[in-house]
Amino acid sequence: MKQIRTRFAPSPTGFLHVGGIRTALFAWLLARQNNGAFILRFEDTDQKREVAGARKHLMDSLHQLGLDYDEGPDIGGPFAPYTQSQRLANYKIWADKLVASGRAYADPYSIDEVQAYRDEARANKQAFLYRNHRPETPPIWDGLRPLRFKSDPKPYAWTDAVMGDLQTGPEVIDDFIVMKSDGYPTYNFAHIIDDAEMEITHIMRGQEFLASVPNYLNMYEALGLTPPIMATMPHVMAENGNKKLSKRDGAKDVLDYIRDGFMPETLRNFIASLGWNDGTEQEIFTTEELVAKFSLDHVQRSGARFDEKRLEWMNGTWIRGLPLDELAVRVAKYWPDEAASTSSEYKLSVLGLIQERLKFFNEIPELSRFFFIDLPVNPELISGNKQLKKFTSYELLGWLQTARNEIADSNFSAADLTDRLNRLLETTGQKPGVLFSLIRIATTQSPASPGLAETMALLGKDRCLERIDSQSTHLA
RNA sequence: GGCUCCGUCGUCUAGUGUUCCAAGACGUCAGGUUCUCAUCCUGAAGAUCGCGGGUUCGACUCCCGCCGGGGUCACCA
Numbered sequence A: 001m002k003q004i005r006t007r008f009a010p011s012p013t014g015f016l017h018v019g020g021i022r023t024a025l026f027a028w029l030l031a032r033q034n035n036g037a038f039i040l041r042f043e044d045t046d047q048k049r050e051v052a053g054a055r056k057h058l059m060d061s062l063h064q065l066g067l068d069y070d071e072g073p074d075i076g077g078p079f080a081p082y083t084q085s086q087r088l089a090n091y092k093i094w095a096d097k098l099v100a101s102g103r104a105y106a107d108p109y110s111i112d113e114v115q116a117y118r119d120e121a122r123a124n125k126q127a128f129l130y131r132n133h134r135p136e137t138p139p140i141w142d143g144l145r146p147l148r149f150k151s152d153p154k155p156y157a158w159t160d161a162v163m164g165d166l167q168t169g170p171e172v173i174d175d176f177i178v179m180k181s182d183g184y185p186t187y188n189f190a191h192i193i194d195d196a197e198m199e200i201t202h203i204m205r206g207q208e209f210l211a212s213v214p215n216y217l218n219m220y221e222a223l224g225l226t227p228p229i230m231a232t233m234p235h236v237m238a239e240n241g242n243k244k245l246s247k248r249d250g251a252k253d254v255l256d257y258i259r260d261g262f263m264p265e266t267l268r269n270f271i272a273s274l275g276w277n278d279g280t281e282q283e284i285f286t287t288e289e290l291v292a293k294f295s296l297d298h299v300q301r302s303g304a305r306f307d308e309k310r311l312e313w314m315n316g317t318w319i320r321g322l323p324l325d326e327l328a329v330r331v332a333k334y335w336p337d338e339a340a341s342t343s344s345e346y347k348l349s350v351l352g353l354i355q356e357r358l359k360f361f362n363e364i365p366e367l368s369r370f371f372f373i374d375l376p377v378n379p380e381l382i383s384g385n386k387q388l389k390k391f392t393s394y395e396l397l398g399w400l401q402t403a404r405n406e407i408a409d410s411n412f413s414a415a416d417l418t419d420r421l422n423r424l425l426e427t428t429g430q431k432p433g434v435l436f437s438l439i440r441i442a443t444t445q446s447p448a449s450p451g452l453a454e455t456m457a458l459l460g461k462d463r464c465l466e467r468i469d470s471q472s473t474h475l476a
Numbered sequence B: 001g002g003c004u005c006c007g008u009c010g011u012c013u014a015g016u017g018u019u020c021c022a023a024g025a026c027g028u029c030a031g032g033u034u035c036u037c038a039u040c041c042u043g044a045a046g047a048u049c050g051c052g053g054g055u056u057c058g059a060c061u062c063c064c065g066c067c068g069g070g071g072u073c074a075c076c077a
Helices: A018-033 A054-064 A088-100 A111-123 A187-197 A207-223 A254-260 A264-273 A287-293 A308-320 A324-330 A344-357 A361-371 A393-407 A414-428 A432-444 A452-459 A461-475
Strands: A005-008 A037-040 A104-106 A147-149 A156-160 A164-168 A177-179 A202-206 A229-233
Touching: A005 A018, A005 A202, A018 A037, A018 A202, A018 A229, A018 A254, A018 A264, A018 A287, A037 A054, A054 A254, A088 A104, A088 A147, A088 A177, A088 A187, A088 A207, A147 A207, A156 A207, A156 A229, A164 A207, A177 A187, A187 A207, A202 A207, A207 A229, A254 A264, A254 A361, A264 A287, A264 A308, A308 A344, A324 A344, A344 A361, A344 A452, A361 A452, A393 A414, A393 A432, A393 A461, A414 A432, A414 A452, A432 A452, A432 A461, A452 A461
Parallel strands: A005 A037, A202 A229
Antiparallel strands: A104 A147, A147 A177, A156 A164
């Protein structure tokens, strides 16, 4: 059996959002699952749209998501180069073939003339077809005019690995441009040549190309090539509205998610779940499971909406599933500045306490800051507390002093603190909701914290007593 | 407008003719776990399967029409 070869072929015009990376992920999964090859190719035939730094950014995105490619612009491979602007000679050969066989001709019209035809079609509420204006005696192609495909309009029926059986009539076939007047090929032509020369077996691409497929089929015929298997992915839609996810509408760079502390495992799991499932009710998939279970015929035909809440939930699940020491390695650069001088043992303990409430790594500073520095006393924490605001400062101060005395000679193990805190409930006659809230606010100056005893144990006696004293001074 | 794809809880999905007055997950709400936040557990609300016709003993599942949404009709990909 022929080796399965898939490719991801972006144009270096910007970053990759979730919709874009999904196409890459599916192509990667199919290759890995079949022991095939995954290829990266840059489609840079429109120099005007090129964005500086986009190539590197694209490769970084793939690397950071763990979608390693076997052949590509930077690493080469048996069919190098993998950048279209470096393959101009290849396209020229095939274009000449087309001319020689009478299947391509120079476009004699000016841009304005073609536009006039287009406007006319639009005014008549018809689809524009260039071939309705196909010149009878086109000039010799000199490379300065666009070269057009002389299409052979006919109906097509084909099978898309995702969409199933599809068919169209001859009215969608047209004389599209093969070579632009600047000497570069169009995507429509170049990708066909490259995929053939690079022996690509499966083409995955977005739904926006579906309408062009019959034209490609027509071109494959004219070139005497066998089309690869085509798999059309439904769109990933933006959270609001009915539009597909796009940079214009604020789609986020996948690298931003990585930067915010979403794990690659999560991203792979989540992005795969947008439009694919294995037919069961499983939600969490390791990448190994994804590779083993992925299949094109389980890819959804309808568009999927991107839901960031679900992403956060999934990342939290992945974070909780990680061994503490491994999590520590991953979050190393997410600690607040104030943690710089603390030991890794201390940070590991903090991490142990906040692991279960972490949704993404960037939340670490706000969740952990009070473990590293003394936050200023914030009176609103008490005045805004439903339980505490009913009491006078005098009452609160009294309980705080009682508490201070009780814990002053504790060994500050979590167990001992728990005992003493329980004892305090009896001596003060207060509910935990009152007493513990008070102590928690005093020792953390934060609206929320991990369990009180564990938090205090980790903070240590000196810090706790000092903070209780600061709070007391404010109440007095 | 032509062509084309899609249409199950707010969201992601399960469901390929009789087991579905439709299942799971996220989110939401309520309760429990000696404080908060989170986790975990329990429960609730939430889709007349876009609408209307067929076919069939039986349809979310097949067929037709309609409606709604998307895509495309570039010397962009």
